[in-house]
Amino acid sequence: MGNSNGTTVEELKACESHQWYRKFMTECPSGLLTYYEFKQFFGLRNLSEASNAYVWTMFSTFDMNSDGYIDFMEYVAALSLVLKGGVQQKLRWYFKLYDVDGSGCIDQEELLQIIKSIRAINGIPSEISSEDFANMVFEKIDVDGDGELSYEEFMEGIQNDEMLLATLTESLDITHIVNKIQGEIRANI
Numbered sequence: 001m002g003n004s005n006g007t008t009v010e011e012l013k014a015c016e017s018h019q020w021y022r023k024f025m026t027e028c029p030s031g032l033l034t035y036y037e038f039k040q041f042f043g044l045r046n047l048s049e050a051s052n053a054y055v056w057t058m059f060s061t062f063d064m065n066s067d068g069y070i071d072f073m074e075y076v077a078a079l080s081l082v083l084k085g086g087v088q089q090k091l092r093w094y095f096k097l098y099d100v101d102g103s104g105c106i107d108q109e110e111l112l113q114i115i116k117s118i119r120a121i122n123g124i125p126s127e128i129s130s131e132d133f134a135n136m137v138f139e140k141i142d143v144d145g146d147g148e149l150s151y152e153e154f155m156e157g158i159q160n161d162e163m164l165l166a167t168l169t170e171s172l173d174i175t176h177i178v179n180k181i182q183g184e185i186r187a188n189i
Contacts, residue, residue: 020079024072032069035059047120053100054117061096087159094168095154105148108138137164 028037038059039045047055062070062078070078081093100110112134119130126133141157141164142149149157158164 017076020076021072024075032071033075034069038062038070048117050113051117051120054114057097057100057114061093087165088155090169091155091158094158095151098154105150106154107148108134111137111149133167140164 024033025031027033027041033041035056039047039055044051044055059070060066062074064074064077081089085093095106098106098110098114100113112130115130115134119126128136137157138147138149140161141153143153143157158168
């Protein structure tokens with residue numbers, strides 16, 4: 001989730017908002033994006049059970065009022081976070097996304113599940129296995145050694161480790177999806 005590949009905040013200017021709105025309303029004429037439509041909207045098909053669970057968690061974090069739908073304002077807020085959110089905002093969102101059971105802490109199994117799912121969806125090979133990466137994260141930032149990452153441990157640990165911050169940011173970079181949508185919008189103008 002970043003501003004790589006030339007995607008900038010300027011690309012969400014008011015002059016383009018009507019195009020984003022048109023794309024949104026074309027994909028979900030009711031004005032409410034369901035989970036099924038969310039998967040279609042982002043081209044996510046034939047996912048494993050773990051990847052499906054991750055996509056559901058992502059959908060749920062964008063569904064800010066927990067009504068089971070993403071409306072246009074929630075969609076814009078999600079795009080805004082993706083394109084212009086600061087490190088603190090993104091880390092808060094990552095924490096919420098990784099805390100699959102909503103307990104307020106991330107355990108190693110939750111982290112491993114998310115890492116595997118992200119890798120399956122992105123299809124990007126990695127030099128380190130998902131298990132080894134999850135273990136490394138816990139070794140580096142589980143300060144009290146309780147097997148769970150509190151919000152404070154997560155925020156401080158990730159921000160103080162440039163490699164973890166870069167890896168996390170790259171793994172959740174969905175600008176390629178935003179670029180694809182923008183390409184479709186431009187093609188239909």
